[in-house]
Amino acid sequence: MDGQERLENARRRVTEAIAQNIYLYGLPPAAGRQYGMMFFHNEPLTLDDMTEELGMSKTSMSTSVRALTDAKLVERAWRRGVRKDLYKVKDDWYQGFIDMFTTKWRKSVSLHSSAIRRSLTELEKLLKDETVSEEVKEMAQADIERLLYIRDYYEWLDRLVDAFEDHDIFDLVPIKDESE
Amino acid sequence: MDGQERLENARRRVTEAIAQNIYLYGLPPAAGRQYGMMFFHNEPLTLDDMTEELGMSKTSMSTSVRALTDAKLVERAWRRGVRKDLYKVKDDWYQGFIDMFTTKWRKSVSLHSSAIRRSLTELEKLLKDETVSEEVKEMAQADIERLLYIRDYYEWLDRLVDAFEDHDIFDLVPIKDESE
DNA sequence: TTGTCTGTACGGAAAAAACTGTACGAATAG
DNA sequence: CTATTCGTACAGTTTTTTCCGTACAGACAA
Numbered sequence: 001m002d003g004q005e006r007l008e009n010a011r012r013r014v015t016e017a018i019a020q021n022i023y024l025y026g027l028p029p030a031a032g033r034q035y036g037m038m039f040f041h042n043e044p045l046t047l048d049d050m051t052e053e054l055g056m057s058k059t060s061m062s063t064s065v066r067a068l069t070d071a072k073l074v075e076r077a078w079r080r081g082v083r084k085d086l087y088k089v090k091d092d093w094y095q096g097f098i099d100m101f102t103t104k105w106r107k108s109v110s111l112h113s114s115a116i117r118r119s120l121t122e123l124e125k126l127l128k129d130e131t132v133s134e135e136v137k138e139m140a141q142a143d144i145e146r147l148l149y150i151r152d153y154y155e156w157l158d159r160l161v162d163a164f165e166d167h168d169i170f171d172l173v174p175i176k177d178e179s180e
Numbered sequence: 181m182d183g184q185e186r187l188e189n190a191r192r193r194v195t196e197a198i199a200q201n202i203y204l205y206g207l208p209p210a211a212g213r214q215y216g217m218m219f220f221h222n223e224p225l226t227l228d229d230m231t232e233e234l235g236m237s238k239t240s241m242s243t244s245v246r247a248l249t250d251a252k253l254v255e256r257a258w259r260r261g262v263r264k265d266l267y268k269v270k271d272d273w274y275q276g277f278i279d280m281f282t283t284k285w286r287k288s289v290s291l292h293s294s295a296i297r298r299s300l301t302e303l304e305k306l307l308k309d310e311t312v313s314e315e316v317k318e319m320a321q322a323d324i325e326r327l328l329y330i331r332d333y334y335e336w337l338d339r340l341v342d343a344f345e346d347h348d349i350f351d352l353v354p355i356k357d358e359s360e
Numbered sequence: 361t362t363g364t365c366t367g368t369a370c371g372g373a374a375a376a377a378a379c380t381g382t383a384c385g386a387a388t389a390g
Numbered sequence: 391c392t393a394t395t396c397g398t399a400c401a402g403t404t405t406t407t408t409c410c411g412t413a414c415a416g417a418c419a420a
Binding site: 361362363364365366367368369370371372373374375376377378379380381382383384385386387388389390 | 391392393394395396397398399400401402403404405406407408409410411412413414415416417418419420
Binding site: 002003004006007009010011013014016017018020021024039040042091093094097104105108111112115116118119122123126129131132133136137139140142143146147149150152153155156157159160162163168169171172173175176 | 182183184186187189190191193194196197198200201204219220222271273274277284285288291292295296298299302303306309311312313316317319320322323326327329330332333335336337339340343348349351352353355356
């Protein structure tokens with residue numbers, strides 16, 4: 001086994017690990033392989049480069065590089081004299097994690113919060129309604145308590161996302177200082 | 181619209197929000213609907229209850245309640261005199277979030293760490309090899325630096341998971357005190 | 361033991377997602 | 391202006407995932 005091959009082995013192992021975990025970022029494994037491939041290239045790559053490297057269609061490269069860009073894992077690069085779009089991996093993985101975490105959970109919080117708010121007011125109204133049977137009111141009361149609990153939970157989750165977005169999380173879990 | 185119906189509306193809205201976000205726990209929407217349904221029931225439910233409530237097959241109920249259990253979102257309950265298996269939702273959503281977070285990311289860290297470790301030693305060996313061309317060695321050197329960076333990142337991620345598992349996260353982002 | 365009931369493994373059907381090739385709009389070069 | 395080149399929308403195909411019905415193993419009752 002020559003040097004080139006051993007180098008590729010080392011790269012492939014890590015790339016495969018990325019591919020198998022990229023689902024945590026909501027992306028399919030192929031996007032992970034694409035990312036891994038880009039990660040080990042010094043130069044920004046064009047869609048055609050990727051097509052050649054991975055042996056997949058250019059359309060696939062286009063759609064998944066877009067997904068990677070949306071996920072803030074990849075960004076466009078510019079280089080004078082090159083007309084094609086160039087892409088490179090963003091190199092701050094800590095920020096990448098934070099971006100993923102905040103966008104995913106912020107969306108979840110917002111969706112749930114509005115649903116909870118609406119249902120709560122609807123149930124409160126129901127409690128005051130004379131025409132509603134006592135039996136239904138009891139169930140509504142129980143539901144309200146449940147909703148108040150999860151409302152608090154989502155409020156906590158929102159503050160958790162804040163803590164990541166504002167980098168307060170690094171106070172609790174600091175990044176290892178290189179100088180140590 | 182009568183009271184019963186309005187109650188069901190309120191429940192359905194929240195359940196649908198759950199269904200649309202349960203993918204964050206790695207589960208399909210149907211499992212989310214199942215969870216939502218269970219959430220609004222006071223009593224633990226059997227598989228047959230769920231089949232009736234959701235109009236889905238018993239096999240589906242079985243597989244997805246297992247997935248929910250594995251995800252620590254649901255647990256088995258016992259009730260004397262009932263031979264069938266009973267299930268209820270776990271009521272600590274904070275712990276549920278932590279369980280999901282830790283299992284998912286711990287697995288990711290461990291997979292990556294071992295891949296990185298292996299590839300690093302392979303590349304180090306390659307650097308010391310006389311027969312390997314200088315050109316390849318340069319690429320290997322660049323790869324090593326990249327791998328050292330992400331090794332630090334995963335070490336940080338591991339500590340982050342610790343912070344959740346050990347509940348240190350509640351120091352940074354406290355749960356709202358009910359008495360306030 | 362035999363009969364009944366419960367949960368799940370398994371194979372196939374239905375639904376969803378990923379991937380490809382063609383075709384076209386936008387941008388640039390000449 | 392025309393010709394070329396790039397990226398992506400779209401429709402169709404392939405692959406993967408989800409869901410169902412049957413059948414069976416295990417537990418319990420009698």
